[in-house]
Amino acid sequence: MCDAHTRRILTFPAIRPSETAAPATLLFSLITLSDTISSYKSKPIYSNARNAKDSFRLVSNILVILEEIRRDQTCLSCAMVLSLSELHYVFQKLRFLLEDCTKSDARMWMLTRSEKVSNQFRAIFRSISVALDVLPLDSVDVSVEVRELVGLVKTQALNSKLGFRPEDQRALEHLRSILDQLEHQMVPDPNNLKQVLDHLGICSWTGCNKEIKFLDSEIGSEKSTSKKSDLGILSSLMGLMIYNRCTVFTTVDGERFTISGESHKSSSGHLIKSLKVDDFRCPISLEIMSDPVTLTTGHTYDRTSIEKWFRSGNLTCPKTGEKVNSSNLVSNLCIGSIIKQYCHENGILVTESVDSNRSRDTTNTDENTSGSVAANAAINITVDYLIDRLVFGTNEAKHKATYEIRLLSKTSVFNRACLVEAGVVPSLLDLLCVKNPKIQENAIAALLNLSKYTKTKKVLVENGGLELILEVAQNGLRMEARQHAAGTLFYLASVDEYRDIIGKIPRSIPVLMELVLEGTNRGKKNALVAIFGLLMYPENHWKALAAGIVPLLVDLLRSPCQHEDLLIDSLAILATLAEKSDGTMAILSCGALHVILDVVGFTTSRAAKEYCVTLLLAMCTNGGGDVVHVLVSNPALMGPLYSLLTEGGSRATKKASSLIRILHEFNEKNLSSGTRRSIRIQEQFVDVW
Numbered sequence: 245m246c247d248a249h250t251r252r253i254l255t256f257p258a259i260r261p262s263e264t265a266a267p268a269t270l271l272f273s274l275i276t277l278s279d280t281i282s283s284y285k286s287k288p289i290y291s292n293a294r295n296a297k298d299s300f301r302l303v304s305n306i307l308v309i310l311e312e313i314r315r316d317q318t319c320l321s322c323a324m325v326l327s328l329s330e331l332h333y334v335f336q337k338l339r340f341l342l343e344d345c346t347k348s349d350a351r352m353w354m355l356t357r358s359e360k361v362s363n364q365f366r367a368i369f370r371s372i373s374v375a376l377d378v379l380p381l382d383s384v385d386v387s388v389e390v391r392e393l394v395g396l397v398k399t400q401a402l403n404s405k406l407g408f409r410p411e412d413q414r415a416l417e418h419l420r421s422i423l424d425q426l427e428h429q430m431v432p433d434p435n436n437l438k439q440v441l442d443h444l445g446i447c448s449w450t451g452c453n454k455e456i457k458f459l460d461s462e463i464g465s466e467k468s469t470s471k472k473s474d475l476g477i478l479s480s481l482m483g484l485m486i487y488n489r490c491t492v493f494t495t496v497d498g499e500r501f502t503i504s505g506e507s508h509k510s511s512s513g514h515l516i517k518s519l520k521v522d523d524f525r526c527p528i529s530l531e532i533m534s535d536p537v538t539l540t541t542g543h544t545y546d547r548t549s550i551e552k553w554f555r556s557g558n559l560t561c562p563k564t565g566e567k568v569n570s571s572n573l574v575s576n577l578c579i580g581s582i583i584k585q586y587c588h589e590n591g592i593l594v595t596e597s598v599d600s601n602r603s604r605d606t607t608n609t610d611e612n613t614s615g616s617v618a619a620n621a622a623i624n625i626t627v628d629y630l631i632d633r634l635v636f637g638t639n640e641a642k643h644k645a646t647y648e649i650r651l652l653s654k655t656s657v658f659n660r661a662c663l664v665e666a667g668v669v670p671s672l673l674d675l676l677c678v679k680n681p682k683i684q685e686n687a688i689a690a691l692l693n694l695s696k697y698t699k700t701k702k703v704l705v706e707n708g709g710l711e712l713i714l715e716v717a718q719n720g721l722r723m724e725a726r727q728h729a730a731g732t733l734f735y736l737a738s739v740d741e742y743r744d745i746i747g748k749i750p751r752s753i754p755v756l757m758e759l760v761l762e763g764t765n766r767g768k769k770n771a772l773v774a775i776f777g778l779l780m781y782p783e784n785h786w787k788a789l790a791a792g793i794v795p796l797l798v799d800l801l802r803s804p805c806q807h808e809d810l811l812i813d814s815l816a817i818l819a820t821l822a823e824k825s826d827g828t829m830a831i832l833s834c835g836a837l838h839v840i841l842d843v844v845g846f847t848t849s850r851a852a853k854e855y856c857v858t859l860l861l862a863m864c865t866n867g868g869g870d871v872v873h874v875l876v877s878n879p880a881l882m883g884p885l886y887s888l889l890t891e892g893g894s895r896a897t898k899k900a901s902s903l904i905r906i907l908h909e910f911n912e913k914n915l916s917s918g919t920r921r922s923i924r925i926q927e928q929f930v931d932v933w
């Protein structure tokens with residue numbers, strides 16, 4: 245299954261049927277394959293269209309021959325089987341080729357490959373002719389007509405005027421001249437552009453966007469190979485298509501205009517629903533795996549973790565201790581793509597877990613360039629065009645431009661840098677005040693993703709963006725806008741200086757808290773992580789306490805069916821607050837101790853358990869004997885503590901063992917003092933031993 249889905253375009257992983265295959269099976273499979281090939285007839289084909297038509301004609305003639313042979317199949321000779329098996333192999337290739345030719349989103353790419361593709365057709369026809377040449381017709385009883393047909397088909401295969409078609413060649417020349425213009429920083433000739441788009445039947449925003457998505461995924465695959473030779477041309481085409489999408493197709497059709505409704509259909513949807521995020525964590529790093537590899541023992545780890553483990557001199561599987569072969573770590577593509585999809589569907593930003601200390605500005609270096617000179621220029625020209633629309637366009641044009649900017653800011657570091665350098669931020673900030681919900685939402689969504697780029701934060705703050713963003717967080721016209729605003733504040737709160745500035749605006753923390761209360765899950769999450777970020781600045785500690793953050797979060801922990809992510813984030817914030825004694829006191833005074841003990845009992849999330857232990861430890865330290873006493877009389881706590889000792893990360897292990905030590909010491913002291921109560925505890929203890 246995974247193999248079929250991961251075949252890259254213009255590869256032909258055909259397999260020769262085994263010589264020992266039963267002749268009838270082989271013949272049947274060959275006929276099915278011919279039918280499949282014929283079924284491509286109904287799909288539109290844009291480049292190499294005439295070559296494809298020739299191949300349909302050829303295959304339908306061969307199908308007649310095959311049917312005749314099947315009617316007569318008393319016993320097929322060895323030579324016949326060999327010849328059919330060769331035909332089978334060639335037909336597989338033809339099927340792959342036709343699949344690529346009919347791919348609806350790869351038209352641009354197939355045009356640039358059209359000469360190669362025509363050669364491929366020629367090679368396939370030659371192979372078919374060879375296979376027919378050796379077809380031992382004498383060994384079967386077929387009609388004279390069919391014998392004649394075989395002869396005809398052979399010449400058809402040989403003499404067909406297959407080749408690089410002039411219509412493709414013309415379109416390709418137009419395309420080359422467009423890319424050439426881009427390379428010289430010139431705006432592409434609109435007539436050439438129209439010719440190419442017409443030739444490929446790309447006539448809508450959606451059609452154009454499909455090409456972009458295809459090119460983007462192709463670039464992704466290309467980057468993971470070693471040769472990378474197509475990276476330049478793929479990037480140029482992608483830049484060109486982005487230019488087209490933004491400037492040629494002025495109305496967005498088909499696709500819903502807001503991105504929030506985007507969803508992926510998938511065959512593995514049911515499986516994914518039954519999975520939990522903890523299933524995707526690497527047992528070593530406890531982070532969500534970005535490149536899962538499965539060892540020969542069957543256990544899966546993140547590549548960087550297991551490589552580190554191996555480098556430390558241990559050539560064993562961490563889970564089983566068995567010796568393994570480090571030299572062939574193969575990515576588990578299935579799990580990898582399931583994780584990606586899961587994270588996409590659940591809005592999980594893999595690199596952004598709150599408790600990781602990784603800088604959020606450092607991104608994949610590959611993303612830093614657009615991939616080619618022409619792509620650079622295409623994006624550059626597009627960005628200028630869009631900013632012009634933002635400022636001078638009609639409302640509809642402004643809407644379209646904010647939408648395109650939002651899409652661009654999603655895709656790469658390079659795009660974000662281009663947009664910000666060109667001065668898009670002040671224009672977007674102006675649009676936040678427009679009383680148009682769609683424009684406001686797109687503008688704040690774009691700012692959210694742009695603020696991943698370091699310089700954006702500075703420009704935002706210097707242009708008075710903080711107040712505007714807070715205003716949207718509080719009074720945004722749509723809930724989505726409010727949650728994007730909170731997300732933007734989260735990115736801004738990654739800079740110490742801005743944590744201070746944001747904290748000094750009196751309504752900041754209350755506005756975020758309001759969102760924790762009222763928002764959708766995504767909005768709650770964004771607000772929580774923003775608050776967490778702000779707390780990294782010491783001055784904000786008491787501000788958050790004064791605003792009443794603790795009762796809010798404890799209530800959140802109390803509600804039974806809370807989203808796991810929100811639970812973890814709330815605990816993370818409480819654990820941070822508990823580091824100071826006034827924080828602990830605030831937590832204790834709203835009766836949180838039992839709530840936390842409940843969470844330890846029911847949560848299956850390791851991260852949540854870890855934060856609980858951190859909290860309990862801080863409460864023991866700052867809250868004294870009363871807290872310890874409650875914990876000691878709660879035997880259900882020990883199970884989770886001991887399991888953290890054995891399976892947690894090293895930080896968690898340390899904290900769990902500190903807590904266990906405190907509880908033991910408390911017991912021992914009470915043992916020697918000899919009260920009745922302590923004797924009961926002693927008995928429990930004896931039972932355990």
Ligand SMILES: *[C@@H]1O[C@H](CO)[C@@H](O)[C@H](O)[C@H]1NC(C)=O
Nearest residue numbers: 556557558559560562564565
């Ligand atoms: C490798 O791991 C095993 C099991 O955890 C341990 O016993 C052994 O000492 C480790 N070896 C090295 C070289 O770290």
Ligand SMILES: *[C@@H]1O[C@H](CO)[C@@H](O)[C@H](O)[C@H]1NC(C)=O
Nearest residue numbers: 540559567568569570571572
């Ligand atoms: C590891 O793999 C290499 C080649 O893949 C092989 O030569 C070697 O014998 C393997 N070692 C073990 C311990 O399986």
Ligand SMILES: *[C@@H]1O[C@H](CO)[C@@H](O)[C@H](O)[C@H]1NC(C)=O
Nearest residue numbers: 598599600601602603780895
């Ligand atoms: C995060 O980094 C800060 C300093 O930059 C450090 O004090 C803190 O301990 C780190 N936290 C974790 C969980 O590693």
Ligand SMILES: *[C@@H]1O[C@H](CO)[C@@H](O)[C@H](O)[C@H]1NC(C)=O
Nearest residue numbers: 607608609610612613657661
């Ligand atoms: C990415 O690009 C920016 C600006 O173009 C540059 O300052 C930065 O050093 C680049 N980073 C990497 C890792 O190449």
Ligand SMILES: *[C@@H]1O[C@H](CO)[C@@H](O)[C@H](O)[C@H]1NC(C)=O
Nearest residue numbers: 429620621622624625628662
């Ligand atoms: C983008 O265009 C501006 C002028 O509009 C130019 O200064 C800049 O160098 C261009 N950048 C790239 C990457 O082509």
Ligand SMILES: *[C@@H]1O[C@H](CO)[C@@H](O)[C@H](O)[C@H]1NC(C)=O
Nearest residue numbers: 503653654655689692693728
């Ligand atoms: C920001 O970009 C990411 C991908 O980089 C995307 O998944 C997310 O939806 C974008 N956010 C918004 C608000 O558009």
Ligand SMILES: *[C@@H]1O[C@H](CO)[C@@H](O)[C@H](O)[C@H]1NC(C)=O
Nearest residue numbers: 869873910913914917921922
């Ligand atoms: C023993 O437990 C009681 C509570 O039952 C507590 O008040 C007392 O301080 C403990 N004794 C010692 C010596 O810690």
